[in-house]
Amino acid sequence: MKKSDFIFEVLARKGKARAGIFHTPHGPIPTPVFAPVGTQATVKSLTPAQLQEAGASLILSNTYHLFLRPGDELIASLGGLHQFMAWQQPILTDSGGYQVFSLAQMRKIDDDGVTFKSHIDGSTQRLTPEKSIAIQQNLGADIIMAFDECAEPYDRKYSALAMRRTHVWAERCLLAKKRPDQALFGIVQGGIFPELREQSASFISSLGFAGHAIGGLSVGETKTEMREIIDQVTDVLPEDKPRYLMGLGTPADIITGVERGIDIFDCVLPTRLARHHAAMTSTGRLNLMNATFTRDEQPIDAVCSCYTCQNFSRAYLRHLISAREMLAASLLSIHNIHTLICTINTLREAILIDGTPQKSTTTTRHS
Amino acid sequence: MKKSDFIFEVLARKGKARAGIFHTPHGPIPTPVFAPVGTQATVKSLTPAQLQEAGASLILSNTYHLFLRPGDELIASLGGLHQFMAWQQPILTDSGGYQVFSLAQMRKIDDDGVTFKSHIDGSTQRLTPEKSIAIQQNLGADIIMAFDECAEPYDRKYSALAMRRTHVWAERCLLAKKRPDQALFGIVQGGIFPELREQSASFISSLGFAGHAIGGLSVGETKTEMREIIDQVTDVLPEDKPRYLMGLGTPADIITGVERGIDIFDCVLPTRLARHHAAMTSTGRLNLMNATFTRDEQPIDAVCSCYTCQNFSRAYLRHLISAREMLAASLLSIHNIHTLICTINTLREAILIDGTPQKSTTTTRHS
Numbered sequence: 001m002k003k004s005d006f007i008f009e010v011l012a013r014k015g016k017a018r019a020g021i022f023h024t025p026h027g028p029i030p031t032p033v034f035a036p037v038g039t040q041a042t043v044k045s046l047t048p049a050q051l052q053e054a055g056a057s058l059i060l061s062n063t064y065h066l067f068l069r070p071g072d073e074l075i076a077s078l079g080g081l082h083q084f085m086a087w088q089q090p091i092l093t094d095s096g097g098y099q100v101f102s103l104a105q106m107r108k109i110d111d112d113g114v115t116f117k118s119h120i121d122g123s124t125q126r127l128t129p130e131k132s133i134a135i136q137q138n139l140g141a142d143i144i145m146a147f148d149e150c151a152e153p154y155d156r157k158y159s160a161l162a163m164r165r166t167h168v169w170a171e172r173c174l175l176a177k178k179r180p181d182q183a184l185f186g187i188v189q190g191g192i193f194p195e196l197r198e199q200s201a202s203f204i205s206s207l208g209f210a211g212h213a214i215g216g217l218s219v220g221e222t223k224t225e226m227r228e229i230i231d232q233v234t235d236v237l238p239e240d241k242p243r244y245l246m247g248l249g250t251p252a253d254i255i256t257g258v259e260r261g262i263d264i265f266d267c268v269l270p271t272r273l274a275r276h277h278a279a280m281t282s283t284g285r286l287n288l289m290n291a292t293f294t295r296d297e298q299p300i301d302a303v304c305s306c307y308t309c310q311n312f313s314r315a316y317l318r319h320l321i322s323a324r325e326m327l328a329a330s331l332l333s334i335h336n337i338h339t340l341i342c343t344i345n346t347l348r349e350a351i352l353i354d355g356t357p358q359k360s361t362t363t364t365r366h367s
Numbered sequence: 368m369k370k371s372d373f374i375f376e377v378l379a380r381k382g383k384a385r386a387g388i389f390h391t392p393h394g395p396i397p398t399p400v401f402a403p404v405g406t407q408a409t410v411k412s413l414t415p416a417q418l419q420e421a422g423a424s425l426i427l428s429n430t431y432h433l434f435l436r437p438g439d440e441l442i443a444s445l446g447g448l449h450q451f452m453a454w455q456q457p458i459l460t461d462s463g464g465y466q467v468f469s470l471a472q473m474r475k476i477d478d479d480g481v482t483f484k485s486h487i488d489g490s491t492q493r494l495t496p497e498k499s500i501a502i503q504q505n506l507g508a509d510i511i512m513a514f515d516e517c518a519e520p521y522d523r524k525y526s527a528l529a530m531r532r533t534h535v536w537a538e539r540c541l542l543a544k545k546r547p548d549q550a551l552f553g554i555v556q557g558g559i560f561p562e563l564r565e566q567s568a569s570f571i572s573s574l575g576f577a578g579h580a581i582g583g584l585s586v587g588e589t590k591t592e593m594r595e596i597i598d599q600v601t602d603v604l605p606e607d608k609p610r611y612l613m614g615l616g617t618p619a620d621i622i623t624g625v626e627r628g629i630d631i632f633d634c635v636l637p638t639r640l641a642r643h644h645a646a647m648t649s650t651g652r653l654n655l656m657n658a659t660f661t662r663d664e665q666p667i668d669a670v671c672s673c674y675t676c677q678n679f680s681r682a683y684l685r686h687l688i689s690a691r692e693m694l695a696a697s698l699l700s701i702h703n704i705h706t707l708i709c710t711i712n713t714l715r716e717a718i719l720i721d722g723t724p725q726k727s728t729t730t731t732r733h734s
Contacts, residue, residue: 041686045693047417049674070661070686078664078682086678294437297445307416311453315445319408319437326412326693 006142006183006210008242014355016234016261019348022211022242024090024142025181026082027057031242031263034249034344035060035092036270036337040069041085043337044271045330048087053307054334055341058090058143060266063135064099068118068125072138080140092143092266095132095173095187098215098247101150109149111165129172137179143211143244146173148187150216153225159191163200166215170207183210185244188233191216192225201236212237213244214262218253227256234261251280251343258347265344270336275329277321280339286314288332293318306338307331373509373550373577375609381722383601383628386715389578389609391457391509392548393449394424398609398630401616401711402427402459403637403704407436408452410704411638412697415454420674421701422708425457425510427633430502431466435485435492439505447507459510459633462499462540462554465582465614468517476516478532496539504546510578510611513540515554517583520592526558530567533582537574550577552611555600558583559592568603579604580611581629585620594623601628618647618710625714632711637703642696644688647706653681655699660685673705674698 010020022029035058036043036051043051043059051059061081066072075084081091100107100114107116113128132147147169151162166189177184186209190196204212214233217226230245237243242263245253249267257265273280277289281301286293288300299309300317308317308331320328377387389396402425403410403418410418410426418426428448433439442451448458467474467481474483480495499514514536518529533556544551553576557563571579581600584593597612604610609630612620616634624632640647644656648668653660655667666676667684675684675698687695 040690040692041683042690042692042694045697047674047694047697048678050414069690070682074662074682077662078680084680084683084686086683295441295444307414311415313445313451315437315441316408316451316453319451323407323409323432323436325407325409326696327409327414329693330412330414330697 008211008240010239010358012352012355012357014351015259017258017347017351017355018261018263019351019355020242020263022263024183026088026090026142029058029090030348032254032258032344032348033058033264034254034340035264035266037062037266037268038085038087039268040065041075041081043333044275045326045333046337048085050307050330050334051087051337052089054338055345056089056337058092058264059087060092060094061085061139061141062096062099063093063132063139064096064127066093066139067096067127067135068120072135076138076140080138082140090143091141092264093136093139093141093145094246095145095147096127096135097132097148098150100127111168113147129169130176133173133176133184137177137182140179140182142182144177144182144184145213146170146184146186146209148189148215150189150219151191153191153216153219153221156191156193159189159193159196163189163191163196167200167203170204170209174207174209185209185211185213185242187213187215187246188237189216192221192229194228194232197229197232198236201233205236205238209241211242211244213246215246217245218247223256227260230257230260230262249340251340254340254344255347258344267340270340271333274332274336277328277332279332280336282339288314288317289321290318300335301339304335304339304342306335308335375578375607377606377725379719379722379724381718382626384625384714384718384722385628385630386718386722387609387630389630391550393455393457393509396425396457397715399621399625399711399715400425400631401621401707402631402633404429404633404635405452405454406635407432408442408448410700411642412693412700413704415452417674417697417701418454418704419456421705422712423456423704425459425631426454427459427461428452428506428508429466430460430463430499430506431494433460433506434463434494434502435487439502443505443507447505449507457510458508459631460503460506460508460512461613462512462514463494463502464499464515465517467494478535480514496536497543500540500543500551504544504549507546507549509549511544511549511551512580513537513551513553513576515556515582517556517586518558520558520583520586520588523558523560526556526560526563530556530558530563534567534570537571537576541574541576552576552578552580552609554580554582554613555604556583559588559596561595561599564596564600565603568600572603572605576608578609578611580613582613584612585614590623594627597624597627597629616707618707621707621711622714625711634707637707638700641699641703644695644699646699647703649706655681655684656688657685667702668706671702671706671709673702675702
């Protein structure tokens, strides 16, 4: 495969759901896929070897954080993000937009970009579409994201304004992007307003991105609203390019998304829950700090094949948590990530087995 | 091998130094050996798989800590310490004596044992020789230690008293010990006083322990005093049983000990340094928080073959430390443990190559 080729193969479809492979310069990503989040160039508490063993094939890292520390130019000078963090499989970076908008009082948005104060040292910083792409080119992820504006979901006026800016910025990102070994995805915005979402999906789809994302969800809307938006947007997005549902990743969200034709998910949930002593299981969440588990010799989840469940009892994990041992977070992160990846792999298998095989695979090349 | 057999093979000698194998129910320990410390049934921040990959063949765990939390009976009910922490290779437990004596104001010693306040909840607890052995039998380590009293090294009167108590307690420990699949080691005390150390070494050696340890070092004495004590005690201890230098493990200590015929070392240093951002290298210590390393693309140590050095730059480690990421402690622990184990393995190789092979290996069986 040439470095400039990002081929998206759809292998089977079942309803709107699809199973495929997205080929990247750092190898194939079987889709649908769940990407663990490595905000600061590390999926918290895990080595790349542990992450790979847990089943990860794609990870996400945050442009905002890496721009501020250690700096994208430093990472570029050390060979890029893959080499820096020793993860040789595909990486996706977000645009920094969502993090910057989350700073609330600490940022000012204008039509050209966003000025904000660093959460690390209070210094004044600025991101524009061109700057976001330049940073992401320095980082060198396989999948990079257009710089967008994420609005309050229920504010129609602001949602419309943010959407229009997102569209202008999308075009500027496409112009700014130079590296042929990166696939740039556009982001659909529009809050909870069907006509805005439709307009945004149509416009973003028309620009020739290598893939499309649904942004601005999980910021306060109801699950029903979320499902309707995903349904509506995926009806508009082209079939032959991968679709990414940004920041959502409970087991329920993954099922909702896959059923509606989403291919890529990311979420901090598995590692964040792990640091708060919670395990995701096939029958719900367990908080392993609970005294119930003091003498429990069972693994977290009897049906789980992860390193943690193959080796350790709930009683041992509870002991590590009580004793404030760092290993607790690592072992729970391994389990939670593995659980989410297994959930999505099961859905993928079901689509491949029960779905309609795609005779001539739909492929697209981008540069 | 029957479970009751602990065979110590001396393969080669060079001066007082020896290279051998100590066979245990959980497999052979090549000696001299460095044991990383897993105080609370975990070598901090590492999985057993990472520990094994770093080269560990023996680990130490602390009776005092496990007695208080989660409790030795709980560990026994879950199959013992090996199963609890998923470490299937040999384990050594200390007697709890050293930790209890370190509590200073919070403990009271009498001829029968020690009453102390738990550092966790302030509850009153008691350890006696019999209780220490009972706890260690519940934990189920391969090598267990006699309950001893560690005195201030320069107080002759107290050193003599503590030594006499240690001798009486040693006999009580031998009587209390029942499990044939555990090797009980006696501990030589006597502060910095040559006549006490000699007396202690002779007496402890006469009792028929499976191995012998030098206790009460690294508590304030000079390096010269330490070397003299090791020399003196190893001159008295029998050749055909393993010798353990408790709590010492800088590279210099290891060289000092191996040259004088020590077979087993343990120390918290590699993991403690790791949590304080320091790396042990072939040319000294590096503090990776130092700004010098911001753009340093070299591994911690160019001659090191550990997972950390094979995959990560000093710049990446510095970034993890600056960003307060837990992975920093794991990666530095892997490196430091691997470095100490390589140091001792190099010494072992040198003894095997340059030393005098032992025609008929000296073996001893204990039950």
